[in-house]
Amino acid sequence: MPELPEVEVVRRGLAEHVVGHTISAVSVLHPRAIRRHLAGAENFALALVGQRVTSANRRGKSLWLSLSGGLVVVAHLGMSGQMLMQPAEAPAEKHLRVRFALDGEPAIDLRFVDQRTFGGLFIDETDQNGVPLALSHVAPDPFEGSFADDKFIDVLRSRKTEVKRALLDQATISGVGNIYADEALWLAQVHYRQSANTLTVDQATQLLQALRKVMGEALEAGGTSFDALYVNVNGQSGYFDRSLNAYGRENKPCARCGTAIVREPFMNRSSFLCPVCQSMS
């Protein structure tokens, strides 16, 4: 899915269109979409009806809506989840999983649509910092105020594993997925298989700056999109894919040195890199 910039695009849409509204009805159309809500669909709906949405929040790739009663509804988009605003009378999408009817004139729906059902929703409580309990193992993301650069650099440099594996570990830093990991590694000229504990402080610092730059620019562009699966709440795609330098560019010239970008299997997925300017050090 969606990595941090795409999820933030969705969060902003929810803040604009859902916050302030009261949930008047909830329909769960596929039980798998709420599998993490152990009390089941009926309980899920009952807990939400009548609640007013007070804010839309995010840590890493997880979203949550805060509710007037003090609970939150947490959403993870998985690989293919979408949050769409639709007129109440609009026909059901093929992969519509959960539908929230909101008050207002005209009445609108918030719809969770998810082809592959890797995503899902559940109700949770928050800790003293306002973070859902279920996300306690998720590290802050690099755009949060509570993200400590020095601490991240220390943790990263203590990890005895390949640097890309560490970047994808949401307990080390959240929000980074396969695309932005490859893009940041390309920008910082670090090989994805370099052991994290061999990075210099300077390299780790460059890498963090690269993550912020790449994800920040993607956010400004409205997110990365290759197809209609990744859209904002109005169903529109971003255009950051025009700016990618490594991801998906197998056999195309590196923008820095002209060498063909290489694709290699890693962690049951693909890694893209320039074999010349991203060398092991």
Added chain:
DNA sequence: ATGGTGACCTGGAGGC
């Protein structure tokens, strides 16, 4: 603690 693998799903693309 790390790393390797498969599982969870649907559908699009490309080869034959």
Added chain:
DNA sequence: TGCCTCCAGGTCACCA
């Protein structure tokens, strides 16, 4: 046209 295989932006559990 169909059938096959491979691929996809994410996690999670389990095993060495």
